[in-house]
Amino acid sequence: MKIKTYIADNIQEAFYKVKSEMGKDAVILKTKYIKKGGFMGLFAKKMVEVVAANDIKPTVNFPIMPDPTPLPHANLKPKESASLTEIEDIKTDIEEVKKLLSKLYSDKKQRDDSTDIDMPKLLKKYQERMYEMEIDPGIINMLIDNTKKALTDSDLNNETLLYETLKQEIALFVDEIEPIPLSKENNIVVFVGPTGVGKTTTIAKLAAHYVLYKNKKVAMITADTFRVGAIEQLQHYGDLLEIPVHVVYRPEEVKEILSELKGYDLLLVDTMGFSPNNRIQIKKIKNLLDVLNPDDIHIVISAATKNRDMVDILNNYKELGYKKILITKLDETKSYGMILNALKMTGCKLSYFTMGQNVPDDIEIASADKIAEMILGAKEDV
Numbered sequence: 001m002k003i004k005t006y007i008a009d010n011i012q013e014a015f016y017k018v019k020s021e022m023g024k025d026a027v028i029l030k031t032k033y034i035k036k037g038g039f040m041g042l043f044a045k046k047m048v049e050v051v052a053a054n055d056i057k058p059t060v061n062f063p064i065m066p067d068p069t070p071l072p073h074a075n076l077k078p079k080e081s082a083s084l085t086e087i088e089d090i091k092t093d094i095e096e097v098k099k100l101l102s103k104l105y106s107d108k109k110q111r112d113d114s115t116d117i118d119m120p121k122l123l124k125k126y127q128e129r130m131y132e133m134e135i136d137p138g139i140i141n142m143l144i145d146n147t148k149k150a151l152t153d154s155d156l157n158n159e160t161l162l163y164e165t166l167k168q169e170i171a172l173f174v175d176e177i178e179p180i181p182l183s184k185e186n187n188i189v190v191f192v193g194p195t196g197v198g199k200t201t202t203i204a205k206l207a208a209h210y211v212l213y214k215n216k217k218v219a220m221i222t223a224d225t226f227r228v229g230a231i232e233q234l235q236h237y238g239d240l241l242e243i244p245v246h247v248v249y250r251p252e253e254v255k256e257i258l259s260e261l262k263g264y265d266l267l268l269v270d271t272m273g274f275s276p277n278n279r280i281q282i283k284k285i286k287n288l289l290d291v292l293n294p295d296d297i298h299i300v301i302s303a304a305t306k307n308r309d310m311v312d313i314l315n316n317y318k319e320l321g322y323k324k325i326l327i328t329k330l331d332e333t334k335s336y337g338m339i340l341n342a343l344k345m346t347g348c349k350l351s352y353f354t355m356g357q358n359v360p361d362d363i364e365i366a367s368a369d370k371i372a373e374m375i376l377g378a379k380e381d382v
Contacts, residue, residue, distance in 0.1 A: 003029070003053045007036070014050040022054040029053055120156040123147070126166055126376065133375050134307055135337035139344055143169045166376060171368035173340065178324055178349040179365045180206070180266070180296060182216065186258070188267045188292055192285060192320050193300035194313055195273030198328040200230060201357060202300060203268045204237035208360030210266055211241050219261045222270040223248040223288055234270060237359065254291040269294065276316035286320060297322040298351055304333040307341055314346055324351040327366065331355040336374045 002022070008014035011031070018026050030051040119127070123144065130140045146169050148156065155161045180189055191199045203220060210216040220238055222245065224230040231247055238245035246257045261267055269292065274281040289297070299322040301313060325348050327339055343350070353370070356362035 003051065006050045006052065007034070008048050008050070009045075011048050011050075014048045018050060018052040022052055026052045026054045119144075120153075122159060122162055123156050126162070129377065130337070130375065133335050133337035134341075135375070136341045136344060139173065139340050143173065163376060167369065167372040170340070170372035170375060174343060174350065174368035174371055176349055177351070177366045177368065179351050182210075182214075182265055184295075186262065186264060186267060187296070188258075188269065188294040189296040189298065190269040190271065190289060190292060190294040191298050191300050191326070192271050192317060192322060193273060194276055195227070197273065197300045197302045197305075198354060199273060199300045200224065200233055200270050201359065202326065202328060202352070202354055202363065203270050204234065205354065205360045205363040206352075207237065207243060207266075207268055208241055209363065211243060212360060216265040217263070218266045218268065219244045219246065219264045220268050220270065221246045221248060221257060221261075223285075224270050224272040225249055226272045226274075230270070230272075248288065251287050251291045254288070258292075276313045282316065282319065289320060296324065298324045298326045299348075300326045300328055301338075301342065302329045302332070303327050303336065303338065304329055305338060307338050310338050310342060311345065314342060318346075322348065324349050326350075326352045326354075328354040330374075336371065339371055340375075 004022070006014050006017045008017060014031075015028075018028065028050060030049075032049050034047055034049045036045055036047055127140060127144055130143070131137075143166065147162070147165050150165050150169075151158075151161060155165075180187065191203060193199055200222075207218050207220055210218050218241075220234055220243065222231055222234050224234075225247065231245075235245050244261070246261070248254060248257065258267075271285050271288070272281065276282075297320060299314070299317055299320075301310060305313070325342055325346065327350065330336075330353050339350070342348075350366035350368075350371075352363055353366050354363045
């Protein structure tokens, strides 16, 4: 048996290639649409991929059917004109390029407008470093302006004074850090966010911290019934810590679960991860939150998230009412500008940082000074 994959502009051309090379007895195993070519994922051409085989010996005798009569004027050659779908795809790609170019132009204009030919050399180096960190130009301008107001001309050339002043300005921008407050019994804390950011592992780290170091009575609840292994993963941590783990399949079950966990200090709730554009799943989480009535909602974002994706995530999860931002995977990037950008965009507070997979060690309360140091780097590096 011979199996081969054919790629063509349309289904007619693909079948023509199959019949020409494999003969009229060839069997089509699989057909799907793909995109090929383009630039950075844009302007890709929609094509047809067909997997065919011949010399197949069937185990069942099927009646021999006559070859279909070709339709009048059937054209088995590649179509020269684009379909309506292809035209719409091209229009979408063009709009994406326009948005991207507009953003690049806007950022460049802000950067050019902020360029001061008389700016001290050392301050200019810090400014360039912040641009490399992909910090919003408006934030950079504010930090530079505040620093210039705080220091004299001679102080701007003093590396130690300049570094410490910029560090203080970044810390002031970050503002207060707000970890989980245990102000009462049954503090319900929910974690939301896209798939793959480490929500489940983060919850396990927090549970271990409060059980082992704070001697608190903790339980974990998961509503992540979609991801394969999610329940088992949390249950494994629950067994190690000897704390209960409850699974919520429907919002109606929440009341009974909360009744069982009455008297616990902290209830940590895991939710399903999904694309921020999935409105159906967001609605499901919203229904769950309405029943839980949590004290705290943290949105979990990976530090390696691109700024453009971060904007989509924060906007689309906004209706869930998160008030705090938890940043994971600090060890997987060297660009930390998205942290400041997220704070500016949402007005929320930071809660925790995570780095690595070790439970319970690789988590800490977020620190404004640490953010400033990560952004500015060591003085000798600038």
